[in-house]
Amino acid sequence: MDLFFGWRTAVLAVAAAILLPLAAGLWISLRNRPASRTLAALLVVMTGVFVPWLIGFAGFYDRWWWLTYAPFSNALLVPPLLYLHAFALVYGRWPALAWRHLLPGAVQFTYQTAAFLLPTPLKHRWADLAFTAGDMIAALLLAISFVVYGVWIIRLLRRYRLALSQERSDDARFATAWLTHAATAYPLLAIVWAGWLLVDAAIPLGYTGLMPLYAAIAGFALYLGIAGWRFLVLPFPTLDALRIPEISSLPGRDWQAQGLEWAGRTREGGWHRDDELTLRRLAALLATNESYLSRALNEGLGTGFSAFVNGLRCEDVAAALAAGDPRPLLVIALDAGFASKASFNRAFQRRYGRSPSAYRASHKP
Incomplete structure (x- = not known):
């Protein structure tokens, strides 16, 4: 055959x-x-x-x-x-x-x-x-x-x-x-x-x-x-390597207040704009340890580390758009610390309930 x-x-x-x-x-x-x-x-x-x-x-x-x-x-x-x-x-x-x-x-x-x-x-x-x-x-x-x-x-x-x-x-x-x-x-x-x-x-x-x-x-x-x-x-x-060691409970510690304080210091220092920022790096900048910082974010602010940092980055982008920054969205996002357009779009949509382009359009005179 x-x-x-x-x-x-x-x-x-x-x-x-x-x-x-x-x-x-x-x-x-x-x-x-x-x-x-x-x-x-x-x-x-x-x-x-x-x-x-x-x-x-x-x-x-x-x-x-x-x-x-x-x-x-x-x-x-x-x-x-x-x-x-x-x-x-x-x-x-x-x-x-x-x-x-x-x-x-x-x-x-x-x-x-x-x-x-x-x-x-x-x-x-x-x-x-x-x-x-x-x-x-x-x-x-x-x-x-x-x-x-x-x-x-x-x-x-x-x-x-x-x-x-x-x-x-x-x-x-x-x-x-x-x-x-x-x-x-x-x-x-x-x-x-x-x-x-x-x-x-x-x-x-x-x-x-x-x-x-x-x-x-x-x-x-x-x-x-x-x-x-x-x-x-x-x-x-x-x-x-990503596992965070657990620590015993600290009675009397106000994790919400601690989280708000560290969030303010992070915002003021502009540390969230580092596109390779890690929990360990931010803990060192705040002069604390990873476990305390993780607990302050999760228990105090009700958010994970990535969502916390990307939220601050989104605030920077939103402030720039509201101020009429004419630069392309991707340039603004990269300056704020985002590593890619896809991650920026997802985080911004999650934070503000609309796309970055829609947010910019809503703030045009």
Whole structure:
């Protein structure tokens, strides 16, 4: 039988041609190495997931039947690698005994390899017996894995974003928006992937029926790889370093008054205009410690560190706009200490309930 290279093969081949060099570049990257190498492994695994369809649409399995059970696709490795990548990004390392997370994928790979090495007549009989049941079991395990690791990833990223907002004023620089988008895309991928496989196991959809699923997997892998390449160059603060030590309660301390005093001194000193201001730096400027400052902000003023500093920056921008400052909004925002236009727009909308441009328009004579 002749091979046929149609548009389906072309789409998946282009995705693989981008993903594999991207994975190689991430593997040799010197920045955030644990997270970079985990993401590289994830991209290779996700490429392997759609390789059987890439070569299947071209007619490889019809021409060379012995390729059946070739261990290209190990989908059970995808959810744990997604979790390990998020963990490495947040902590700068893998968790203890991380290899246990990879055991289901290793079992799947071992099973496929053993079936692939069977003599061809025996492989024929085993495929007739086990294909449908094996696909159903794999789809169920994948669905469970997506749910469990999805919950862990979302909790981990929420904890990291909260810790960043309590410690740094430039928390938006560390790809928190990207982490949020990834956490949102993850359950969508899980629903589409596991759901489509379960439907296919019950009612076979055939090669063409599964093409949208594998195109979606390739697209998600490309998104992860390109976004990861952009953001992994940042020196992400680790979650361990962001944790603020607890202190015992101090009876009689008026944290609200203390917070108001320190807020006034911060405003007068213009310290909030430092776009890399941290809790530690501001505590040193105020001649106090991080724990006291954190408590004064959270208990006294009812706000986190990032929201407090960005609120002062928004006040500066609002004062400039009310005074008729003709400079572009971004220039005013950068002078006030914001690191990006996106973080400025979000903070200003949250503080004043309208966009900066609408605020400026309302103060024009």
